[in-house]
Amino acid sequence: EEVSQMKLKEVKIPTCVCVCVCVCVCVCVCVCSQLVYEFFLRFLESPDFQPNIAKKYIDQKFVLLLLELFDSEDPRERDFLKTILHRIYGKFLGLRAYIRRQINNIFYRFIYETEHHNGIAELLEILGSIINGFALPLKEEHKMFLIRVLLPLHKVKSLSVYHPQLAYCVVQFLEKDSSLTEPVIMGLLKFWPKTHSPKEVMFLNELEEILDVIEPSEFVKVQEPLFRQLAKCVSSPHFQVPGPGLLSLRVEACRPGPCREV
Structure with missing residues (x-):
């Protein structure tokens, strides 16, 4: 209980901790741990965070595992995931197209196959921010996403x-x-x-x-x-x-x- 009340924002997290954090989050595929999500989010938001080092661990495979968690029935977990994915999208330019493509795939399966997914609202909320930042003129791929x-x-x-x-x-x-x-x-x-x-x-x-x-x-x-x-x-x-x-x-x-x- 004392650990869960730590003022994480005051902890200076070195970038080398990235390995441990990524492993911890990946282990959470089946079990949601609020502390792990809070820790990882503070890590991403740390002024000492270095994407050039972290990209070795936060890669396409990691993003795919993260996106799979959006189907969680726990709205608190989905809210953490929404914020984390948004931060990753903002800091890792090389992953942006991949993130959009994988979200598209989730939507395609939802529309044409399952019609069930717990995280559609959260994914759309992320996309709302992404669309707001699209440069003009809009790319054809973005227009096709709309249609x-x-x-x-x-x-x-x-x-x-x-x-x-x-x-x-x-x-x-x-x-x-x-x-x-x-x-x-x-x-x-x-x-x-x-x-x-x-x-x-x-x-x-x-x-x-x-x-x-x-x-x-x-x-x-x-x-x-x-x-x-x-x-x-x-x-x-x-x-x-x-x-x-x-x-x-x-x-x-x-x-x-x-x-x-x-």
Whole structure:
């Protein structure tokens, strides 16, 4: 108990400790140890941390083991993992593409095979920060990630578990590149729920976030199919659906330019 209350932030950790730390974290594949995670996180955040030395131990294999832990049922463990992976992404430039690729693989398996993974929300939260730091113009691989991964995530039954983080990622892309408006809106319409009203409310809420950031010139390209869908929402017998649908109509009625004419 005394050890768990140590002020780890006051401990000066030499980089040579990296070997022991990496081994300890890898041993935690089956058993979550809060102390080990705290120690490793303080190690990564230490001003004496030297990535050039640590990269010998924090490599692709280590990252893969770390990502496997995200399926933990313990939200406290997933929160530690989220912060640790974010720190690794920031400090190890050579691992960034690999981390994104492996997260993509987790999402692909989740969407098309298992539809079960406990860490989707945390992984999306990390990606939200990563997307925010993307340089302009966006690389084609990043655009493909939006179209082939983020949009299909909307069709999974457990959408409510991670929808806020997913919507944030989508909006981040549109703020970076308004030309993505059409594929995003059409993608949402493609996966729009037909019988699950609570899920439809989530789509409408996300749509309102999108409408807040898109350009009027881009909105014109999708206004017809979009308003056809909103018209269906307005006539929905489900008590939750018409409200957001009407609110979306009010939002667009107030927008300048071509949107006002709809």
